[in-house]
Amino acid sequence: MNPLFEPIIDGILADGYGIMDNFLTPDEIIALARRLHDRRAMGQFRAAGIGNQNVVVENAIRGDEILWLDEATTISAELTFLQRIHEFVDYVNQTCYLGLRDYEFHYAVYPTGTFYKRHLDQFRSDSRRKLSVICYLNTDWQETDGGQLALYLPNLDKTGERQITIAPLGGRLVCFESARLEHEVLPATRERLSVTGWLKTA
Structure with missing residues (x-):
């Protein structure tokens, strides 16, 4: 087991979320970003939808473009990422007993000015998604670039919520x-x- 994952687990247990910087090396970030751009240039991306029926909503709720990863067609940089995810799943299962059995990942591109409005990741009709995972591929990101992930955390006294923002x-x-x-x-x-x-669970 990789003890480097422990801060993520500690954060999830304490607050419902965890962060790990340097999950990818600079070279891995560049390789994945290049692969993303190459596949987008080939027309493989599509506008993202909402719900488990994946309904496209004309940018009213979200404006990103996505491409699902398929291990059968991945290159080495993508396989390296997925192998690290395998290690993380093993660590979570051995420390938190969540019974994770599967995962799904996609590239996501948010063009300038686009967003994704407040939402939950678990479908009402499908409870298999247990942990959401985002790994950023941006280089030289500045605070003025925006694009933060906003999380809404319930207060411990159950009298409302607080918002935190995480830079990508x-x-x-x-x-x-x-x-x-x-x-x-x-x-x-x-x-x-x-x-x-x-x-995801089975």
Whole structure:
């Protein structure tokens, strides 16, 4: 087991979310971002939808473009990322006993000015998504670039909630409980890149 994952687990147990910087190396970030751009240039991306019927909503709720990862067609940089996710799943199962058995990931591109309004990641008709995972592929991201992930955390005294924002720094991994924490993606002044997905039970 990789003890580097322990801060993520500590954060999830304490607040419902955890952060790990340097989940990807600078070279891995560049390789994945290049692969994302190549596949987008080939027309493989599509507008993202909402719900388990994946209904496209004409940018009213979300404006990102996505491409699902398929291990059968991945290159080495993508396989490296997915192998690290395998290690993380093993660690979570051995420390938190969540019974994770599967995952799904996609590239996500938010063009300048686009967003994703506040929502939960778990479908009403499908409770398999347990943990949401976002790994950012942005380089030289500045605070003025925007594009933060906003998480809405319930107060401990149950008298409301508090909002925190997390910058989409390259190599940073954010993990949170899919059924518990509502969240949104704030607009950015430049293109925002990530690999996003969910760790699921059987």
